Amino acid sequence: MSYKDYYEALGVSRSTTQDELQKAYKKLARQYHPDVNKEPGAEDRFKSINEAYDVLKDPEKRSLYDKYGPAWKAISEGRQPPPGTENVRFDFGDLGGFGGQGFDPNDLGSIFEQFFGGQVEGMRGARRRPRGPRRGDDRETVLEIGVSDAFAGGARDLGIRDPETGQTQRLTVRIPGGVRTGQRIRLAGKGGQGSPGAPPGDLFLEVKVVPDARYRLEGDDLHVTLPITPWEAALGATVPLVTLDGEVRLKVPPGTSSGRNIRLREKGYPRKEGARGDLYATVQIVVPESLTPREKELFEELQKASQFRAR
Secondary structure (H helix, E strand, C coil): CCCCCHHHHCCCCCCCCCHHHHHHHHHHHHHCCCCCCCCCCCHHHHHHHHHHHHCCCCHHHHHHHHHHHHHHHHCCCCCCCCCCCCCEEEEEECCCCCCCCCHHHHHHHHHHHHCCCCCCHHHHHHCCCCCCCCEEEEEEEEEEEEHHHHHHEEEEEEEEEEECCEHHHHHHHHCCCCCCCCCCECCCCCCCCCCCCCCCEEEEEEEEECCCCCEECCCCCCEEEEEECCHHHHHHHHEEEEEECEEEEHHHHCCCCCCEEEECCCCECCCCCCCCCCEEEEEEEEECCCCCCHHHHHHHHHHHHCCCCCC
């Protein structure tokens, strides 16, 4: 396992403040978000940025990471560190007897015994079992949400199935308005159960904005189908159209054919910098499924009188 320097991933120093950390994260997240940056490797970079920020924004996790580097998570959970950390050295400061000198993770057995009051299994070949409370595991799941609901935000009731017990946990989640694909919502204490005396882990919801009955989202632009009648297409008309902000009156030019896009500026989805994308209404000419005798007569007359040929 290679060491991931979370500070380097965010381009900050180890002494950076939480405010500076947040500003650096927001800047990089905007730059490498998959919806914005289509360059090769951008998505992987975006994931590493989020992984780094998820640890460093939490004071408790950051403190453990600063002390133990890649072994921080294993130590926080009372587990043996994953293989591959044996060649990484850190200055842990004063750890009650280690004197603040460089420490080799091969000696982590001693630290486990000192901090958790028991012995660990697998350290230096000894077969020992950990004691002490163990924090619950963090868990992740995907939250699919339609465009309209993602724009509006608000409370949403969810049923999350526990992979260990099989039981469904009912949760109410508050979704921020204008949430985007790739954003994560943290539910503290809603992850896996810890051992007796230890806190549960957290649950992370990764948002995926999906098309709903009305809208489809491409980047910051919305796409919606606009059904109109043949005579509205031929003669032109002003028709109602429901947008995210409410109903508007849209002018359809005379001679409009199916497939034509009518653009409404800044009626799309909120951009990260505060502006809005555009809305594209795609015209679809629809005809009656059945005709009255009079309608059929008029269409036949039009057919005879018109010199227009579609082919």
